[in-house]
Amino acid sequence: MPPDSPPVAVPAPDLPESAPSTPPGLIALFVAFAKMSLAGFGGVLVWARRGIVDQHRWMTANEFNETFALCHFLPGPNVVNLSVVFGSRFRGIPGALAAFAGLLGPPVVIVTVLAALYARYGEIDALRRILAGISCAAVGLLISALFRMMMPLIERRDLIGLVILAAVFVAIGLLRLPLPAVLLVAIPLSVAIAFFIRRRAAS
Amino acid sequence: MNSDTNPILSLAWTFGVMSLFAVGGANAAIPEMHRLAVDVQHWMTDKQFADVFAISQLSPGPNVLIVTLIGYSVAGVAGALVATLAMCGPTAVLAYYVSRLITRSSHSRWPAIIQAALVPLSIGLMGASGLILALAADRTWAGAVVTAVAAVLAFATRLNPLWLLLAGGCLGFAGVI
Numbered sequence: 001m002p003p004d005s006p007p008v009a010v011p012a013p014d015l016p017e018s019a020p021s022t023p024p025g026l027i028a029l030f031v032a033f034a035k036m037s038l039a040g041f042g043g044v045l046v047w048a049r050r051g052i053v054d055q056h057r058w059m060t061a062n063e064f065n066e067t068f069a070l071c072h073f074l075p076g077p078n079v080v081n082l083s084v085v086f087g088s089r090f091r092g093i094p095g096a097l098a099a100f101a102g103l104l105g106p107p108v109v110i111v112t113v114l115a116a117l118y119a120r121y122g123e124i125d126a127l128r129r130i131l132a133g134i135s136c137a138a139v140g141l142l143i144s145a146l147f148r149m150m151m152p153l154i155e156r157r158d159l160i161g162l163v164i165l166a167a168v169f170v171a172i173g174l175l176r177l178p179l180p181a182v183l184l185v186a187i188p189l190s191v192a193i194a195f196f197i198r199r200r201a202a203s
Numbered sequence: 204m205n206s207d208t209n210p211i212l213s214l215a216w217t218f219g220v221m222s223l224f225a226v227g228g229a230n231a232a233i234p235e236m237h238r239l240a241v242d243v244q245h246w247m248t249d250k251q252f253a254d255v256f257a258i259s260q261l262s263p264g265p266n267v268l269i270v271t272l273i274g275y276s277v278a279g280v281a282g283a284l285v286a287t288l289a290m291c292g293p294t295a296v297l298a299y300y301v302s303r304l305i306t307r308s309s310h311s312r313w314p315a316i317i318q319a320a321l322v323p324l325s326i327g328l329m330g331a332s333g334l335i336l337a338l339a340a341d342r343t344w345a346g347a348v349v350t351a352v353a354a355v356l357a358f359a360t361r362l363n364p365l366w367l368l369l370a371g372g373c374l375g376f377a378g379v380i
Contacts, residue, residue: 037264040265041260041261041262041364044264044265069314070298070302070314071298072321073321074294074298074301075222075225075226075294075297076225076228076290076291076294076297077228077229077265077267077290077294079265080265080295081294081295083295084295084298084299085298085299085302089302093299096295096299100291103265104287104291106264107263107265107268108283108287110264111258111262112271112280112283114258115258115271115272115275115276115283118254118255119276122251122254126376129376129378130375130376131257131372132253132254132342132346132380133371133373133375133379133380134257134261134368134371134375135253135256135257135336135339135340136346136347136349136353136371136375137349137350137367137368137370137372138257138260138340138371139333139337139340139341139350139354140349140350140352140354140355140356141260141354141357141368142332142333143337144353144355144356144357144358145230145357146326148358149329150326153322153323158323161322162323164324165324165327165330167327168323168324168327168328168330169330169331169334172234172327172328173330173331173332173334176242178238179221179232179234179235179328180220180224183324186324187321187324190320190324191316191317191320194317194319195316
């Protein structure tokens with residue numbers, strides 16, 4: 001792969017408002033992603049958008065949404081995928097590595113220290129009680145994010161979507177089936193349904 | 204790949220494979236992490252899994268770092284690094300090649316169709332995460348109430364989630380939960 005191919009990959013079709021002034025360098029990529037990552041408690045996406053679109057103006061909001069949509073439908077941690085795609089657009093593979101390292105390096109150090117503390121002191125009674133309380137609240141946060149994601153489906157009265165959602169919930173949450181097996185059935189089925197719905201809507 | 208094999212290899216294999224099936228991001232992969240770490244590999248108990256989730260929510264960085272904590276509990280610092288790279292590396296490479304492919308080819312409608320198809324799937328997975336974590340974390344009625352109140356507050360207000368975690372920690376310390 002040519003390491004200096006990024007300008008080819010920048011789409012920039014129709015954006016008069018704020019085309020990137022200068023493409024960020026490797027250090028700038030590392031620092032920017034490290035900052036977003038360290039600011040991001042409970043999810044980095046909001047901070048990634050703020051940093052990339054509002055603060056540095058490296059992408060317009062539309063470009064960001066398109067890039068994120070791509071990363072969202074690929075498997076794996078979305079923000080990690082975003083860092084790689086974003087870094088490679090500007091600086092090829094070195095850029096991808098710089099953004100990836102910035103996003104993951106500093107928080108991994110912090111989390112590893114916390115893991116060591118947990119391994120050593122996790123059995124102390126006060127700490128156990130505190131963690132138990134935090135985990136109850138943390139589950140609540142996850143459930144609220146879940147309902148936020150469900151609202152568009154409910155508002156659209158997307159019955160088929162809700163049935164697929166419920167089926168996956170039952171298979172994974174209640175029956176505890178292995179994820180690969182469930183996805184190998186659910187993804188082709190769901191894609192086929194989405195395809196036929198579009199085709200019928202088009203005709 | 205059971206107990207007699209090297210734990211580092213076991214971590215690398217487990218999370219490397221999981222990353223390719225992690226549709227909808229890290230939080231949607233939690234049921235599979237729980238199934239493998241608690242039920243299949245016996246790396247940790249249900250309670251430890253809930254603790255590790257809490258710590259990962261409490262620390263900065265992407266949600267995927269729960270695998271760093273699982274890796275550490277299995278094989279120390281090396282385990283933490285291997286688990287993180289195994290969970291993030293394969294899909295990062297995939298994302299790199301797919302993004303080059305897509306920016307080069309003309310605008311196809313397949314990405315939009317696949318995306319529309321995956322949305323309900325990933326929400327269903329998130330729902331399963333919520334259930335499995337609630338069963339692991341909410342040992343008492345008071346705990347379940349804290350979860351419900353935190354969910355409603357986070358849904359209905361723009362309160363910084365850190366305050367809710369902090370409040371949960373205080374209630375836990377006070378022995379309410």
